Amino acid sequence: MTTPERRDGVHDFDFLHGTWTIHNRRLRAPLSGSAEWYEFDGRAVERPIWDGQGNLEEYDARLPDATPLRGLALRLYEPLTRRWSIHWSSSANGTLDAPMIGDFRNGRGEFYSREDFQGRSVFVRFVWTSTGTEYARWEQSYSADAGCTWEVNWVMEFTRVADSGDAANGCCPMVELRQYTLHPGMRDTLISLFEREFIESQERAGMRVIAQFRDIDRPDMFVWLRGFSDMASRAAALSTFYDGPVWLANRTAANATIVDSDDVRLLRPVVPGTGLPLGTPRPAHGLATPPSGLVVATIYTLKASVAADFPALFQQRVTPHMTATGARPLGMFETDASANTFPRLPVREGEHSFVWFARFDDIAAYERHVAALAADRQWVDDVQAVLARQLASPSETWRLAPTARSLPWR
Secondary structure, three states, rough: OOOOOOOOOOOHHHHHHHHEEEEEEEEEOOOOOOOOOEEEEEEEEEEHHHHHHHHEEEEEOOOOOOOOOEEEEEEEEEEEOOOOEEEEEOOOOOOOOOOOOEEEEEEEEEEEEEEEEOEEEEEEEEEEEEEOEEEEEEEEEEEEOOOOOOEEEEEEEEEEOOOHHHHHOOOEEEEEEEEEEEOOOOHHHHHHHHHHHHHHHHHHHHHHEEEEEEEEOOOOEEEEEEEEHHHHHHHHHHHHHHHHHHHHHHHHHOOOOEEEEEEEEEEOOOOOOOEEOOOOOOOOOOOOOOOOOEEEEEEEEEHHHHOOHHHHHHHHHHHHHHHHHHOOEEEEEEEOOOOOOOOOOOOOOOOEEEEEEEOOHEEEEHHHHHHHHHHHHHHHHHHHHHHHEEOOOOEEEEEEEEEEOOOOEO
């Protein structure tokens, strides 16, 4: 009988290329009879090499006890045997482990090796599965009886991070600008909880956590943004998160810091290309220092009669003065008047807002910008008067300092 030729699997790992958030569940004491698991989050960047014949993974996480976990996986496809080898290294030892060898069949990848574990030889198995291009799952199992039985001891659930550089609108077609008033002295408590528990868990639910800020001028204010593809996906993502285990486990602690969380503007980019230009991947929790620079949000609440024409007026009359005096535009948004598809979370209604984000190197650069505008006679005598006639209420200026895990903006 002829043995069927093994299929060519050179592109079997193509689904993994890109940037991912990863939720980890790990058995605390494998092969001990214990069923105690612990959980933590991480990130990975997966890059193809040799036109997909190999790929390289950089993995970054922090364990619950704050120990950093950094890893590197090199996966290579051997055309002769039509099998993959997976070589793993961690920063703890700086050497490559024995390769895991295997292949994919019917969408499932299985890879095997033998290693020493706590003084005994065990078989090791990796299993890779994926659903479409946005989710993947990896698990590791040990067998102490030559493969007769297997115990899963580590599960990674991968959720793709969108490549904002490929999106004509930046991030994202639908944005919530959220402003929370906090109890005095509680801002850092909320930020710590938020960055530990609420970033990856929200992104796994289908939304994008864009940025988090400390308001420099209002010490009890926390400002953040999250993005969605559209209103339907917003409703689904918010339902998944707020009915999910992470929010239910941490909502009491979060709500204890907050006086008011209902000041929310639902926004959309004014025109394609005016969304937020996000930069490099977000660092893992505990491994980050705050991004440099100052973000300034200027909010104009408009008269209904001028709302449709204001974006063009702003670009023609206001933007040239802003950029000439040192502002670097980041994004322009206006109120999205769609019905709130998740009424459990109120949004501001019945108003027309125009929100402009700009970046400065630091507070001193912003103060030089303000001084330069004040010395610009056309700005003072003409443009400011034109602006004032458009407004239903005075404009607001928020000076915002990014928190440690806020995505950097290019």
